[in-house]
Amino acid sequence: xSSNSCAKIALSLVFAxxxxxxxxxxxxxxxxxxxxxxxxxxxxxxxxxxxxxxYEWGGTLWGDATFNSGPAYLHGLGLEFEARxxxxxxxxxxxxxxxxxxxxxxxxxxxxxxxxxRPYVKGLISFGNIDLKKNxxxxxxxxxSPGLGVEYRPIGHVWIRADYEYQIWPDVFNPNWTxxxxxxxxxAMYQFGKRRRPL
Numbered sequence: 462x463s464s465n466s467c468a469k470i471a472l473s474l475v476f477a478x479x480x481x482x483x484x485x486x487x488x489x490x491x492x493x494x495x496x497x498x499x500x501x502x503x504x505x506x507x508x509x510x511x512x513x514x515x516y517e518w519g520g521t522l523w524g525d526a527t528f529n530s531g532p533a534y535l536h537g538l539g540l541e542f543e544a545r546x547x548x549x550x551x552x553x554x555x556x557x558x559x560x561x562x563x564x565x566x567x568x569x570x571x572x573x574x575x576x577x578x579r580p581y582v583k584g585l586i587s588f589g590n591i592d593l594k595k596n597x598x599x600x601x602x603x604x605x606s607p608g609l610g611v612e613y614r615p616i617g618h619v620w621i622r623a624d625y626e627y628q629i630w631p632d633v634f635n636p637n638w639t640x641x642x643x644x645x646x647x648x649a650m651y652q653f654g655k656r657r658r659p660l
Contacts, residue, residue, distance in 0.1 A: 502522070504648015506646040541585065565585050627643040
């Protein structure tokens with residue numbers, strides 16, 4: 462199966478999983494302690510390319526659906542959708558037209574035992590592409606991205622988020638060579654519904 466087919470299947474499953482809780486809601490499930498909590502956000506990303514010491518900037522958008530029903534140990538388990546474009550502020554060690562884009566989703570687990578702080582871990586499967594030399598070289602691939610971070614609520618429904626993600630692009634440029642960029646994202650998000658009290 463080609464990498465394009467794998468990516469399409471993976472993204473279809475993510476979108477379907479996000480749509481099920483949304484379509485099955487009669488009343489807003491984010492209200493109170495149960496149901497599903499939704500959040501959307503965006504931020505600035507700074508990623509280090511695998512093969513040198515240069516960092517390249519970009520932007521990231523994400524959406525979360527976190528489940529808060531069922532057994533207590535499952536509270537905080539959810540899904541995350543993420544899209545990122547890394548194509549700005551290129552260092553001299555990188556080609557001046559290098560661009561990396563990724564889009565995908567996966568699972569996220571958030572510890573909700575604190576009032577204003579929420580540490581989390583995540584694991585994503587994404588479809589990515591790399592462009593070089595004004596699109597003369599174009600690479601499409603399926604990648605895997607473990608990550609972790611923390612969210613802080615300064616006021617109301619607004620949360621500040623600091624995130625680290627490590628990407629695994631297997632055999633992207635040639636067999637037996639894995640491309641491993643990694644970077645940080647700092648941004649903000651809005652959580653819908655009434656705030657949920659800590660456990």
